[in-house]
Amino acid sequence: MRTFWIILRDAVIICAVIAVAGILINAVRPDGLPFIADKPYDIFVPCPEALGTVEMIAPGDSRLTDGKAFIVDARSQEEFDAWHLDGAVCITYDYLEPISDEELKNVTLNIVNSGKERLIVYGDGDGGQGSTGYELGRELAGKGVSHVFIVEGGADAVRKSR
Amino acid sequence: MTEQVSRFERFQKHPAHSYVALLVRLYLAWVFISACIHKIIMPESFAVDIATYQFLPLVFINPLAIVLPYVELATGVMLVTGTKARSAALMVCGMMVMFMIALTHALMHDLSISCGCFASNAAAASDPISPLTMLRDTAWLLLAVYVVVFDTNPIGVDRWLKKRKDAAKVSAEAEPEA
Numbered sequence: 529m530r531t532f533w534i535i536l537r538d539a540v541i542i543c544a545v546i547a548v549a550g551i552l553i554n555a556v557r558p559d560g561l562p563f564i565a566d567k568p569y570d571i572f573v574p575c576p577e578a579l580g581t582v583e584m585i586a587p588g589d590s591r592l593t594d595g596k597a598f599i600v601d602a603r604s605q606e607e608f609d610a611w612h613l614d615g616a617v618c619i620t621y622d623y624l625e626p627i628s629d630e631e632l633k634n635v636t637l638n639i640v641n642s643g644k645e646r647l648i649v650y651g652d653g654d655g656g657q658g659s660t661g662y663e664l665g666r667e668l669a670g671k672g673v674s675h676v677f678i679v680e681g682g683a684d685a686v687r688k689s690r
Numbered sequence: 691m692t693e694q695v696s697r698f699e700r701f702q703k704h705p706a707h708s709y710v711a712l713l714v715r716l717y718l719a720w721v722f723i724s725a726c727i728h729k730i731i732m733p734e735s736f737a738v739d740i741a742t743y744q745f746l747p748l749v750f751i752n753p754l755a756i757v758l759p760y761v762e763l764a765t766g767v768m769l770v771t772g773t774k775a776r777s778a779a780l781m782v783c784g785m786m787v788m789f790m791i792a793l794t795h796a797l798m799h800d801l802s803i804s805c806g807c808f809a810s811n812a813a814a815a816s817d818p819i820s821p822l823t824m825l826r827d828t829a830w831l832l833l834a835v836y837v838v839v840f841d842t843n844p845i846g847v848d849r850w851l852k853k854r855k856d857a858a859k860v861s862a863e864a865e866p867e868a
Contacts, residue, residue, distance in 0.1 A: 535838065538777040539784070542768075543761055550760035551753075554733065561733050561752045568748055569741035 580669025582662070582676045584655075587685035591646065591677065598644040600635070600668075602651035602660040603683055613650070613686055621651060621660035621667075632671055639673070646675040655682035703842055708849075711841035714833045715769040718782055721830065723766035729759035745795045761785070769837075772846015779837035786831040793824050 554560040591597060592613075599616040601608050608618040619627075619635065627635075639647060647668065651661025655678060662678050669676040679686055729736040737755035740746060746754065761781065768778035796819055843849055 535776045535780055538774050539780045542764065542774065542777060543781060546761050546764045547757045550757045553760065554756045557733075559733070561737060561756055563752055563756070565737065565748050565752045569738050569751070571738060571742045571744070 580666055580671075580673075580676070582649075582665045582669050582678050584680050585648070585677045587650075587679050587681050587689040589679075592648055592679065592686070596645045597648045597677075598639045598642050598646070600647065600649045600664065601683065602649055602664040607652070607683070611683070611687060613690075616650075619664065621664040623663070627664070627667055627671070632668070635668065636673065646677060647673055648677045648679060650679035650683050650686050653682050655680045655685065702840055705843075707840040708843055708845050711775075711837050712772075712845045714837055715772070715775060715779070715841070715844070718779070718830065718833055718837070719766040719769035721766075722762045722769070722782065726759040726762035726766065729755070730763065733759070742801070743792050743796050744799070744801065745792050758785075770846075772844045772848050775841055775844035775846065775848055776838050779834045779841070782834035783831060783838065786827050786834060790824060790827050790831070793819055793827065797821070797824070 551563070554563075585591060592599070599613055601612045601616040601618050602621040603618070604620050605618055608616075608620075612618065617635075617638065619631065647665075649661045649665040649668070651659050651664060653659030653661075655661050657663075659682055661682055665676050665678045681688075733755050736759065737751050740751050740755055741748075762785070765778045765781045765785070768774055769782075801819070837844075843852070
């Protein structure tokens, strides 16, 4: 046991000496760091992405209106209030924040309770990559929701097809 | 109990441990020396790597980025030369525990970052942290523990100094008789 304390003591002394040496070397280096950072570092941590595969469907596809689809509108609440497909639920897609576990749980429970057999998502833009519907659909699919479909052309195309 | 202790001590003092430990020391030294190079050359980049873990308060980031690479370098050199080898191995244990705590924090928060161990995050975006990183660090920790516990007579400067000390002791004991 005594040997261990000697080893520990030596390790502490060596660390202290090296720390002082490191600080001195840093002080004389032209590219040395300030001992305390004066502002937070700009860090970039990509958001964790769980993306699954989805199937695209046309806005006039019968699967949208056969009563067997749980329909999600991925646009903002204002856009949803202005117009939405009958029976659609608003889940606004946020490009920066992944869907929370609570939200995912609610969506999944709603789908299960509704007895629907597929999830159809539409959003803004053309409905393709980068549009809210496409991104939300892939995110939900990546988090375990199966039978996810995206409407080509987004909300505008759905409205025109009615 | 006494018999158990003495059996353990006999096993601990087996001369073969010195040779196995030498290989372990050389391997750990290679790991730590190669890990410290980019940190010493680019301290700011290493400070960003530490900040990316989102674990330490801002006041501790630069002091750690300044000191840690030199501790790693010294540890590596001590392990290679066999200078205070067991203390160096204990320092490795301390660093590994520290890294593993940071890794656990990053994994628990789903941070998609590189560990920053051998290259900066920016340069090693394709080497993200994962449970495998934790497994690797655990293996290094166990190797270091082996050196601390079993390398009782490390090959290198420690052994040479011990021999000199023993020789001086013998001659000092012999002198009064002469």
